[in-house]
Amino acid sequence: MPKITPFLWFDTQAEAAAHFYVSIFNNSKIVNITRYGDAGPGPKGSVMTVVFELDGQEYTALNGGPQFKFTEAISFSVHCKTQEEVDKFWEELSEGGEEGPCGWLKDKYGLSWQINPSILGELLNDPDPEKSKRVMEAMLKMKKIDIAGLKKAYDRP
Numbered sequence: 745m746p747k748i749t750p751f752l753w754f755d756t757q758a759e760a761a762a763h764f765y766v767s768i769f770n771n772s773k774i775v776n777i778t779r780y781g782d783a784g785p786g787p788k789g790s791v792m793t794v795v796f797e798l799d800g801q802e803y804t805a806l807n808g809g810p811q812f813k814f815t816e817a818i819s820f821s822v823h824c825k826t827q828e829e830v831d832k833f834w835e836e837l838s839e840g841g842e843e844g845p846c847g848w849l850k851d852k853y854g855l856s857w858q859i860n861p862s863i864l865g866e867l868l869n870d871p872d873p874e875k876s877k878r879v880m881e882a883m884l885k886m887k888k889i890d891i892a893g894l895k896k897a898y899d900r901p
Contacts, residue, residue, distance in 0.1 A: 814854040
């Protein structure tokens with residue numbers, strides 16, 4: 745068991761959310777589902793927690809009730825090598841959710857994700873401040889990150 749595991753609080757959608765996330769990422773699976781017993785606080789037999797793995801990283805989802813909601817203060821960053829990966833994760837995770845600026849989205853459960861191509865960090869960290877400035881300006885105008893658009897801004901004289 746890893747020393748640190750992200751723990752996600754849902755109202756009643758922990759199992760549905762875990763299955764949704766597992767369906768999107770390779771090397772992912774549901775590990776364990778526990779149910780509320782006689783002591784509650786959820787209805788006896790209903791899902792309490794779901795332990796699942798996404799690409800080998802373990803997470804726990806809890807059906808804890810409506811007291812707490814996700815905010816953008818916490819997000820998961822998905823590192824992508826290609827535009828095809830960016831497109832796939834953007835499309836699947838934003839379905840039923842909400843697209844945001846600069847590669848950010850909220851999924852249908854309200855969890856925030858950043859869909860980032862690896863090249864973005866490389867271009868933003870270029871030693872030429874004019875090039876990195878152009879890349880930043882281009883990114884700030886995007887919702888889903890477009891690698892060709894970033895490269896065009898980077899190469900522009």
